[in-house]
Amino acid sequence: MSAPSTHRIGLSHSATLHGVTAFPVTVETDIGGAVPNFIILGLADKAVQECRDRIRAAAKSVGLPLPPQRITVNLAPANTPKAGAHFDLAILMSIFDKSELLIGAERTFFAAELGLDGTVKPVRGILPMLLAARDNGLTQAVVAADNAAEAGLVTGITVKGYNHLSEVLNDFLDDPRISLPEPAVGQKLTPAERREVSDRAVLDMSQVSGQAQARFALEVAAAGRHHLLLVGPPGAGKTLLAQRLPTILPALSVDEALEATAIASLWRTEGTIEGLRTTPPFVDPHHHASTSAIIGAGRPSAPPGAITQAHRGVLFLDEAPEFKRDTLEALRQPLEAKKVTVMRAGATIDYPCDFQLIMAANPCPCGYNPSAQCRCTPQQRHRYNTRLSAPLLDRIDLQVRVEPVKAENLGQSSEHETSATIAARVNAARQRQRARLQEFGYELNSEIDMLLATGALKLPASTRRNLDRHLERGLLTARGYLRVIRIAWTLADLRGIEMPDMGCVDAAFTLRMNF
Template identity: 45%
Template structure:
């Protein structure tokens, strides 16, 4: 009984895993059996692959065809195994030699006419293949640009199964990726477009410098959304490692650009308030897919009109904000997705949201009920809270030159470099990543600097977590001021950011 092997790559979260595909041809009735925990989409590969092989001018073997996917105990999902299944069957039947299959990982979905379609997860799949020692990969032609992001592995693109068969027979060569050109980052809105709101602009700068979460409260039209959209333009560009990590998440999600797939600037994700918990956190049938919080990894998650979000959605963020990752358990297994983002919340002070507080028709209980969607535990995890005031005619017609994103970005970069230099021995990159015990022990401030924090904790206005976040903000303010360590002024300013309320 002829047996042949090919190799593909499956996904477990954003981590790839090399999958061995075995094809066994035996006698008996003509049928195809697929084993190895395939999902519904993969079980349909039997019919897709058989039609693609026949329509590409190759014979499909008679009799029983058994296809095994190994490791057998690992759930397999998606259509990326089609090309590997076709190669294993053709090699087992003797239609093509198996010499070029050794050391080669195959990824691609087959159309019924033999075209090879792009699939999700090319980048993490090839990273796993490289880590496992494979030196070559064949992917769909449309995925060549994404596949070229992985160094250390030879990548070739096949547009059709006929071309792939010709390559196996050494009758033709496949396409190779072109040398990458200069990466042009997308345009980011400029902070100079925002009119007035000096307090909120300063809070945005502090948030960017320290990686802090931010709450913006104010009537409609004062610039809350404009400020949030300009935060990515103040953040440093992603490092090469961070870029690959973020790009891998977007590759699994299927939201990569075909022309320039590498994500080099912090992503900005702003879901609508009607979003469900699985869409926000991650979920779906089988193994969970990444949600909006994972797409915002290393970037900004903006929840506009946050009081309109479901309470379950908001409360589901609490653990994620502390741990920087989300663990989702399903019947077929548990998945961990990265979710280290900056959270920006924006809300009106009440349901009627008039331009001026004096015109509000909401009762005090209605205002409290509206803002009660933001629970105490969630607000305790938000570092900076700012109240935006309505614009005046003088402010709206002010034609003076406001600071641009480039000017503010330089100060943010300087502050981030100070923080990275200070924490480099501990592996922390920003002040928001420093754990509370380290702030209270190794980097404790003198008693005269923290006296206001102690008083706030004594009267119950500040929790232990809130005190730690005040200390992180104080270190960020010291970095922006160019001082070696925070003093009483920075601590009091940090406490003022925490004590600003949304009503």
């Protein structure tokens, strides 16, 4: 009996996104049968299924039409959902590999959308997909030219960026009889030219007029990475302050920057990512945003929610009481766990969300309480203030009133400290925290737990005498008690003293209960 003949299939590689994580996908292709058809297997969503027509048109545009036979494409593993138009190029290259037109495609990662004219288009999520490809042992990747800079952030894998399908094929064709002409591609903008031009002034703390207490609260929040609530009338500078928080925060570490950049790659809708994002992200969703938009939709193809977009950075909720009550309550668990698990029918996705929460609110619906200008009834004020529930407020370390700016303070912002000056103190305070907490596995005062606060870092009884009295009188919960201790340690670090004294503890209590 003769040995069975080897049946060769076409191969290429891509990846699928599941939340903020990418998983490798092997694209397998078989061609055979007299009846023309194009079948895609492997739990492919509508965007993947629609690639059949894009691929046919793109292949025809370069003079290599698909064979008039049955084409069967399998996206393996078959039990993992696949979503997105980035499979276009990988599927087409797998088909050409089966037709024995290419060399090297079976060892290459592809992620790009194809236009009907053969244009190679950028897609979102390139950075996490390249990380998955590298971890899967691949050493070569092909992406759109506009994704090349972002893909190049991943070390250990060679990245090539292309503008047109004919360029890709000329590098992979294995038949000397076939030579595709270079496409006429319009002039490309340089990375500097592609960046969005902004005429806004550079944000800096020196631009804030007055507000000495609120500025100090912002510095404390930055030093210990504490959550902060600013309460004050319209025009007092709450938003102005919050927007400048990233300017006094330390730059992200390399690992943190890679995380933040990968997440930015997943949810960006335009523009390109040219380098690691070392500045903490600042995300400020509108108060009409849905709970899914804030927490995450829970669909593999959907971008992460705002709390994940703010991972390693700041989530700012302006006009916080105007957000839906269920949206605000949904923040309680992520604030503690620093991750959120979204469960939907057929999908369970874990999103990282280690963010610093800053909220701004008016003291009443009209914003002018207490003053003669306020016309709100007591009932209206009560309903407005209870929109921020006690369990949510209990998780906010600093709760500070922002007073209206006085006339003598207007125009004197240039006399205030710059962000660079404040950032230097914040960095010094964080270094003291790391030196003290590293033996316990922590880095920041906001991470101190009750066991540590009442154990190795327990304050003397004389120092916490007033704090204990507040707890006994019911002015603080146990969670609030712990948060005051955390703030006290941050105040001590900013002052450069070894341990909080009674002044630090009392000031911490005031910063928590000052609205």
